Amino acid sequence: MPTKLEKKITIRTVRVEDAEAIIQIHRAVISEHDYFIALPTEFKKTTEDHQEWISNILNHERETMLVAEYENNVVGWIVFLSHERMRMHHIGSFAIMLQKEWRNKGIGKLMIHELLSWAEKHPLIEKVTLGTFSTNTRAIELYKKLGFIEEGRKVKEFKFGNGEYVDDVLMYKWVK
Template structure:
């Protein structure tokens, strides 16, 4: 839901975020590289709360110039393979804009199910809204 002008973290902040994800027992970061540059990534974050430690949410980003090349499918498959083998993770969740029909179709193809909606959660402009669709997949 972040707007372009809100991407203002420093390099040090990004490095800390990457270290936290890669050093965590229940979190992960997978990166797709093409021709020596980052083409996209998928990250999985799991809450510290004991009763929710079996769950987590992911976010995925593919750069515009690398879309329509199967990277989203590859990254999602990599994450789900990791989650299925992970001894603690049982449920993988996500939130996606209702306007992102291609992503929704991909998630459904991988077995994700809609479990709820935040109606008009995102405002793009004057009288222009999208729902935030909450989806999940059980991996155990």
């Protein structure tokens, strides 16, 4: 049963004019240093870059991007990107970002449900994948609740400045 807040959230297909909100969320998540590969100093994307990225996604038959909106403000986004190799046209992976104050409220779950619904209806997509830091235990729990299965790990894939290593947990879900 959706919460009151979940009822007020709209999940919709991205628009090019959402680029500024998306880049702000992207920068904020990167600046947290917790769950993103890039460092803030490595993220040099502009609003124009994001506009072009969104336009390319909207024009690609096997890709999509959705935003979570609350009172006309974008508070999160999820993107599904496919592979160009013919033998991998049936799969794609997603990334998801939410403003910090909007996490743990069921919005990520709503976005993933919408993405999975899109993938299930898509005639070519059969497998949805993701990768996440092994330290992102809350996300891993959510993915498992949504039917994702861990298919492997890239051990010590990421190295933090303090000499700490983190595994990349690879997960998937069949949608056909």
